[in-house]
Amino acid sequence: MKVSLAELKQMYKPKLKPIIWDNDNNVLTLLDQSALPFETTYVNLKTPEEIASSIKLMKVRGAPAIGITAAYGMVTALTSSSISTLDEAIKSLNNAKKVLDKARPTAVNLSWATSNMLTKANEAINNGEVKNVKELIDLLKSEAKKIFDEELDAELQMGIYGLEKINDGDTVLTQCNAGGLATGTGLGTALAPVKVAQALGIKVSVIAPETRPWLQGSRLTVYELMTEGIPVTLISDTTVGLVMYKNMVNSVMVGADRILSDGHVYNKIGTFKEAVIAHELGIPFYALAPMSTFDLKNTVNDIVIEERDPDEVRTVRGVPIAPPGVKVYNPVFDVTPPKYVSGIITEKGIIYPPYDKNIRKVIEK
Template sequence: MPEIYPLEWSNERLKILDQTKLPKEQAVIIANNYVDVLDSIKSMSIRGGSVLSIAAAYALTLAAKSVSTNDVQKFLEYLENITYEIINSRPSMSSLLKVIDKIFGKLSSLSTVQEMKDFVQSEAEKIHKEDLSINYRIANFGENLISTGQTILTHGNTGALATSGYGTALGIIRKAYESGKKINVIVTETRPFLHGARLTTWELVQLGIPTNLIVDSAAGYMMVNKKIDSIIVGAQRIAKNGDFANEIGTYSLSVIAQNNNIPFYVAAPTSIIDTESLDGSSFPIEERNREEVINFNDLEISPKAISVSNITTDITPCENISGFITESGIIYPPFNNTY
């Protein structure tokens, strides 16, 4: 099967597969500095919790390399300011904060600026490699929940494009197919950025997995008419009690699934479990540009005078979830700091 890699670190620069151009064109952005990386995050050229954490680590690497001072304190102050910019590029993504804390928290133990620069890059490369290993472990655990002949619905994009190159929820589906199971996949278009229609279907076509694309509002019909056996989605952030934030529309799917006795699983690395948040009520809700809703492919589809709420994240309560598929196995809330 073809391999898909959204990021590549090479020759002191970051190559980014521009996901806003898919599926029509496979364009690559060359990020020579941290600003280029942040611009790619803000424009949604890269998106998805895991790949954003990797991109954030490389953004910090590029920022560190740009500093000419040998003064440790000035270097740390500069990098600290950059960390705020990185976190604010997608504030709803807990993975950004986690990776920054992981890298920045260890810098103070080093003696020289050069040691710090080398450490930041080595950590970025390590995080990149570790994520792929985590993807494989999630897929191995989740694949056991899928049987031959089943139809699985997924929402948003949680495959190679959203990670280091394999996937979480979509990685599970891929693993089941690679294991020889005859399965079908239903993909919601995932408005307004069409992550399902543009990205997930593109990945599934590359992999040769039988796929049916539906509009978001058709999911209820499919469930009521027993055309779906299970649902597997990803997550942006998970609270201590199991509430989780994800792409808008996830909550609605969970409610309909519960009403129709359809298993609803969340596939995610344990790194996005936020044990300091007791529940999902404190999670930031991202609202993006109105143009994403009223324009499609440069075509105006709604009057400009209309008021628009482009809320891109919702919170699904823990009671709607069958289980969390992680690299540590299938786990259940409440969660603690051991993950």
């Protein structure tokens, strides 16, 4: 079934609003994802430090969502203290970028967004587009909104391209939460084709692994899909192989935190295992991501895989499940080599191997 971006915008309205910016009072409100699905609470943030801390504590998480959040974090660098000159403003933006970029290292969208905001500010000052701090703040507010709006359009477009890979009655296996909570728009990347399919009356269901240790699958993906009325089955992470072996899965669709120019895909821990099993069993494995997730500069050796608090593994939401003090290794992302990736679905189209040639071709077109 074919649908245009304009038609889809009429048909599909996201139900969740994880990121809300109050333009009059310069307050960023986040739906606290660390409390979901048990409590629906919001945090109000006014400074880059508060925003960085919320990213670190995963009140907001997911690559595009932390990018959008950080973009508004850059705005608050100028609205939360009294800055009177453009020189002071640039100094404050540079400091905020350092604070925000440090919050989480693996998803490239974060530093992509802060760099974007800083570059925009420098350019506008240098070419005379802004003449004072008030004009700079207005410009950066509209830049942050543009990042949000373009993300939503990119996801709708990914949903349209991803539809090519979905047939009526399909079941899609995912990993983590690469839905609208993870992107801040309410739609998502990996879940976009599923949501678009459902909006068009095509029946699709999702299998969501719980995604230990933080449980993005059981807490967030299940919550999000149930909110949208999309059938979802929760499995433990250890069930991934069996559901594929038993032909219960037609395709695997995951998000990404960073995609390198040769097609290495960084995503939530457990993704690599899904990709290898899918490859072995002949099930197509797709990564879905907007342009802001591509990193054409770095190679595998440069990328830091975030390691989080060992207590995330020793406990489940505060309840001990292992002897106290046991040594723990808790990397929260892994990297899937290109040979296991059947296609990368972006807003500019689907990229197929050989990735070392085709990624640049698509991005630079």
